[in-house]
Amino acid sequence: MKQKSVAVVGAAETTKMGKIPDQSVIQLHADAALNAMADAGLKPSDIDGVATAGASPVELAHYLGITPTYADGTSVGGCSFMLHVRHAAAAINEGLAKTILITHGESGRSRVGAGGFGRNPASLMGQFEMPYGVTSPPTMFTIPVLRYLKTYGLTEEDLAMVAVIQREWAAKNPRASFKDPITVDDVLNSPMIAWPFRMLMCCLVTDGGGALILTSADRAKDFPQKPVYILGTGESVETPMVSQMEDFTSSKAFRVSGKKAFDEAGIKHSDVDHLMIYDAFAHLPLYGLEDLGFCKPGEAAAFIRERNTAIGGKLPLNTNGGGLSYMHSGMYGMYALQESVRQMRGIAPAQVPGAKISVCHGVGGMFAASGTVIFSNEA
Amino acid sequence: MDRALPTPTPETQHFWDGCKAGELRLQRCTECSKTYFPPRPFCPGCGSRAVEVYAASGKGVLWSYVINHRPRPDMGKDPHSIAVVKLQEGPTMMTNIVGCPQTPEALQLDMPVEVVFETFGETALPLFQPAKG
Ligand SMILES: [Zn+2]
Numbered sequence: 001m002k003q004k005s006v007a008v009v010g011a012a013e014t015t016k017m018g019k020i021p022d023q024s025v026i027q028l029h030a031d032a033a034l035n036a037m038a039d040a041g042l043k044p045s046d047i048d049g050v051a052t053a054g055a056s057p058v059e060l061a062h063y064l065g066i067t068p069t070y071a072d073g074t075s076v077g078g079c080s081f082m083l084h085v086r087h088a089a090a091a092i093n094e095g096l097a098k099t100i101l102i103t104h105g106e107s108g109r110s111r112v113g114a115g116g117f118g119r120n121p122a123s124l125m126g127q128f129e130m131p132y133g134v135t136s137p138p139t140m141f142t143i144p145v146l147r148y149l150k151t152y153g154l155t156e157e158d159l160a161m162v163a164v165i166q167r168e169w170a171a172k173n174p175r176a177s178f179k180d181p182i183t184v185d186d187v188l189n190s191p192m193i194a195w196p197f198r199m200l201m202c203c204l205v206t207d208g209g210g211a212l213i214l215t216s217a218d219r220a221k222d223f224p225q226k227p228v229y230i231l232g233t234g235e236s237v238e239t240p241m242v243s244q245m246e247d248f249t250s251s252k253a254f255r256v257s258g259k260k261a262f263d264e265a266g267i268k269h270s271d272v273d274h275l276m277i278y279d280a281f282a283h284l285p286l287y288g289l290e291d292l293g294f295c296k297p298g299e300a301a302a303f304i305r306e307r308n309t310a311i312g313g314k315l316p317l318n319t320n321g322g323g324l325s326y327m328h329s330g331m332y333g334m335y336a337l338q339e340s341v342r343q344m345r346g347i348a349p350a351q352v353p354g355a356k357i358s359v360c361h362g363v364g365g366m367f368a369a370s371g372t373v374i375f376s377n378e379a
Numbered sequence: 380m381d382r383a384l385p386t387p388t389p390e391t392q393h394f395w396d397g398c399k400a401g402e403l404r405l406q407r408c409t410e411c412s413k414t415y416f417p418p419r420p421f422c423p424g425c426g427s428r429a430v431e432v433y434a435a436s437g438k439g440v441l442w443s444y445v446i447n448h449r450p451r452p453d454m455g456k457d458p459h460s461i462a463v464v465k466l467q468e469g470p471t472m473m474t475n476i477v478g479c480p481q482t483p484e485a486l487q488l489d490m491p492v493e494v495v496f497e498t499f500g501e502t503a504l505p506l507f508q509p510a511k512g
Contacts, residue, residue: 128473
């Protein structure tokens with residue numbers, strides 16, 4: 001895409017976050033959407049493009065009273081919203097729509113109006129993974145990790161340190177679910193979920209949502225909020241079965257998506273002021289830092305241990321506390337995007353002083369898919 | 380509670396029939412000779428439809444795993460491995476490692492494993508155990 005041709009002009013999360021037993025999934029989408037429209041000074045009749053995952057764009061458009069000329073139902077897991085941003089930017093440049101709303105809502109904890117987790121036993125995953133007892137993501141997303149640890153001579157303590165440092169960021173965020181400091185020992189003494197993963201290495205399960213509104217850079221200047229420009233984007237997919245990843249120490253989807261986004265943005269890694277890496281589990285920032293090229297293979301754990309990604313470090317990472325401590329409704333990508341936008345607007349609870357470029361990297365499924373969006377706050 | 384079992388499709392029937400017959404059946408391309416998994420009637424390496432089914436060695440190494448401490452109701456009550464083995468022929472495959480304690484000490488990465496078929500009703504699942512010699 002053309003750099004900085006499209007901007008985020010509306011961004012908001014749901015009014016409440018965490019435990020929301022009195023709202024269904026579609027209402028969480030709508031609550032976030034109404035907040036984002038208020039942020040941008042728009043009404044539903046001003047929106048002519050919709051994109052969402054979880055719910056269908058048909059449900060979303062009808063529920064909000066929108067008649068779109070553009071609808072994107074790309075649903076590849078928690079990074080779907082990164083792909084929606086990418087597709088929306090291309091669509092706006094192509095004239096398919098002028099003002100595109102992207103929403104997320106999920107009743108991950110309360111399960112109000114939410115579907116089940118059933119999988120088709122005739123699908124490849126149903127045939128070749130389900131019979132062996134996989135349940136939810138803690139028993140699938142985690143499977144490559146022992147191979148990663150052995151390859152690079154790392155331990156459980158390296159996973160624990162990721163959670164410890166993200167909790168330090170969460171402590172600065174009033175909306176974070178968990179704010180109390182934790183130590184490596186606390187993580188290693190938390191209940192075992194699926195060796196080598198303990199509870200504090202796994203994401204939260206909460207209710208919530210978020211929404212973004214995108215328009216062309218030309219129009220963005222007339223909106224009430226400081227525009228946040230799209231500098232570069234990437235996406236890719238690899239496999240619906242974690243057991244079929246090409247390399248258990250690296251995600252091909254991450255590498256392809258990240259490289260595409262950096263190439264589009266025309267930036268160097270040293271230009272990046274702020275980074276979000278979707279952290280459903282403690283190993284994801286390690287894979288992300290390496291596959292995006294911030295660290296050499298096997299060096300991300302030391303990079304984190306040496307506090308480069310912590311408060312005051314040279315590469316602030318997951319500054320909202322991440323899926324491990326902030327919130328995680330199931331498809332966390334929207335919250336990573338929201339934090340990047342806040343950082344670019346200069347209004348984040350743990351604001352990185354003077355941040356000009358933010359990289360937001362998402363994962364979908366169990367290393368199944370990936371999307372990357374690079375933001376800039378300079379026109 | 381009954382074990383969650385696969386529903387074979389026309390493209391995978393040979394694999395599940397093989398398990399019942401005590402054979403781990405893989406497919407390979409007769410043009411580029413790549414062995415691949417899961418089953419499909421063409422080669423994901425080169426796109427050729429010229430592929431054949433053959434009986435694999437059933438041997439491999441333990442590639443990676445977790446020990447699930449919150450088993451699914453159909454998997455019993457005790458912590459158990461959910462593993463990926465790397466087959467001698469190249470592909471990786473999800474399975475459970477059986478015939479040894481379900482502990483990090485007993486489950487060492489790269490240890491040789493061999494297939495053993497366990498029957499559940501009309502289905503046999505390919506599980507793996509530490510290789511015997
Ligand atoms: Zn071939």
